[in-house]
Amino acid sequence: MAGTITLIGVSKVYPSRRPALVDVNVHIDKGEFVFLTGSSGAGKTTFMRLLYCEERATEGQIIVNGRDLNRIRPRHIPYLRRQIGVVFQDYRLLPERTIWENVAFPLVVTEWSRREIERRVPAVLELVGLRDHAQSLPRELSGGEQQRAALARAIALNPSILLADEPTGNLDPANANAIMDLMEEINRMGTTVVVATHAETIVNRMRRRVVHLHAGRVVSDEDPGRYRHEA
Amino acid sequence: MRLRTWGYYLREAWKGIRVNGLMSLASASTVAISLLVLALTLILAVNLQHMTDVLESQVQIVAYLQPDFDRQWKDELIAKARAIPHVERVAFVTKEEGLARLREQLGSDAELLAAADEVGNPLPDALDVWVDDPSHIPGVVQALRSIESVDAVDYKQDVVQRLTTLSDGVRTLGLALVAMLSAATLFIISNTIRLTVFARRREVAIMKLVGATNGFIRWPFLLEGAILGLAGALAAAAAAWFGYEWFVQRVTQGLPFVPIIRAQPFLARLSEVLLLLGMLLGAAGSALSLRRFLRV
Incomplete structure (x- = not known):
């Protein structure tokens, strides 16, 4: 159950706007790496927001980690979110806190002990290659480094799912590739990864399953890896 | 936590x-x-x-008696007063006790009473009457006034x-x-x-x-x-x-x-x-x- 995502007939309608998602059916297995593509306004961000309960579906059923999000009680949402790491295009680091504090933040607010935090933070920083920047402030780092820090924060709680909404949108190709490599590494450790992006070069380079959205509908869902065997 | x-x-x-x-x-x-x-x-x-x-806890009503009141009727008078509805307690105060109390209340101004020592005690005997609730004071005052030996009735209802x-x-x-x-x-x-x-x-x-x-x-x-x-x-x-x-x-x-x-x-x-x-x-x-x- 952990790490799986299922959407059945999901629609999301905002009042006085055209529907953001229309009858979306997608199943993502534990350990998969999936790209969610489409032009801006196609519904990628809404798709993501539904998964971490920032929004509720207007119609249809969403099951994440075995939990039916239509039925989840508000007070259980925090516990679901601890199982889902999220990164954004704009990093969303806390500017007045050091990288260490930013990465430790999820651990502090979910009441880990100091000893556990002091063990976990260096390990995560090591993984994203920011060990030497622990005491820096976000503004002292490059964009690529800030996104690494955001990634470190997203996986600090060891989530079963990692969601990334345009994670490379603000990065040059070299940094973008480095971030994607890092996400593949996280995926190799068993975490389900969903990346929303409209950067074709990245999608083409990685050769992973691509769910393509257009005007809120899934217009294609292809897995090049699978086709290779079939061809 | x-x-x-x-x-x-x-x-x-x-x-x-x-x-x-x-x-x-x-x-x-x-x-x-x-x-x-x-x-x-x-x-x-x-x-x-x-x-x-x-x-309220202080004496609420004082009934002053006729100057010629005969103390042998004291118990009868007290019984009459006590029989009035809403009367809680009745105490007989002799004119000597009354004077002593006045002296005490006046404190340093007690020399005002020097005259009393010369011409004799001007106070009559009196009854102190306590009522269960201040709102009943008027009725009790009325009843006290109708007792023959009572000369005048003084009460503090207003203040309360x-x-x-x-x-x-x-x-x-x-x-x-x-x-x-x-x-x-x-x-x-x-x-x-x-x-x-x-x-x-x-x-x-x-x-x-x-x-x-x-x-x-x-x-x-x-x-x-x-x-x-x-x-x-x-x-x-x-x-x-x-x-x-x-x-x-x-x-x-x-x-x-x-x-x-x-x-x-x-x-x-x-x-x-x-x-x-x-x-x-x-x-x-x-x-x-x-x-x-x-x-x-």
Whole structure:
């Protein structure tokens, strides 16, 4: 159950706007790496927001980690979110806190002990290659480094799912590739990864399953890896 | 809940107070003023009540007897008086006792009575009468007057009734004033907390994102409100404490016969009430703000 995502007939309608998602059916297995593509306004961000309960579906059923999000009680949402790491295009680091504090933040607010935090933070920083920047402030780092820090924060709680909404949108190709490599590494450790992006070069380079959205509908869902065997 | 978590809440609350320095001061001052008004109202109400009680416990009606009253009818007279409905207690006061009491009441002015020593005691014998409730005084006075040996009846109903009315008025007015000030306090505290919430909206958003519980997110703000309330209450309690102590000292020296509540333990109780109320007002103001501005 952990790490799986299922959407059945999901629609999301905002009042006085055209529907953001229309009858979306997608199943993502534990350990998969999936790209969610489409032009801006196609519904990628809404798709993501539904998964971490920032929004509720207007119609249809969403099951994440075995939990039916239509039925989840508000007070259980925090516990679901601890199982889902999220990164954004704009990093969303806390500017007045050091990288260490930013990465430790999820651990502090979910009441880990100091000893556990002091063990976990260096390990995560090591993984994203920011060990030497622990005491820096976000503004002292490059964009690529800030996104690494955001990634470190997203996986600090060891989530079963990692969601990334345009994670490379603000990065040059070299940094973008480095971030994607890092996400593949996280995926190799068993975490389900969903990346929303409209950067074709990245999608083409990685050769992973691509769910393509257009005007809120899934217009294609292809897995090049699978086709290779079939061809 | 871990102790460390409470340490975290307190640090965050303190941060909020420092960040909004001036607004925090303004909120604490509003709490202080509101609670000070409450304290003054309470002091006034409690003292009026006390005065009423003291007066009520004192003799309410004095029935002066004919100068030629024959004391052999004393028991019969007492029985007659006691038979009047609502009479609680009757005491016979001889003219000698009456004079002694007068002398005592006059204190240093007792030389006024020097004449009495020369021409003899001008007072008649009398009955002291206590009634179960001041509202029955007029009826009892009427009944006493109809007893033959009674010459004149003196009573203090007016004072007691006026005090009761006054004390009711003070209570109503005070309550209204306190309700208004409490609303103002809630408003300004909720505004202050709103500023903190706004200043930390980014942090709060990330807390929600990474799975902090609503309680965890709210506590620092609630504590911030409670601390502001408590700070204001401390100021109000200190002002009430020293002010009333000074007042009691002045009154007991200058107007010793005015019955007022002694400073202790009244002030200790009052302070407890003020501190508790300040904290509650602060937390409530904060909760109000969180409900409106912090969707968690």
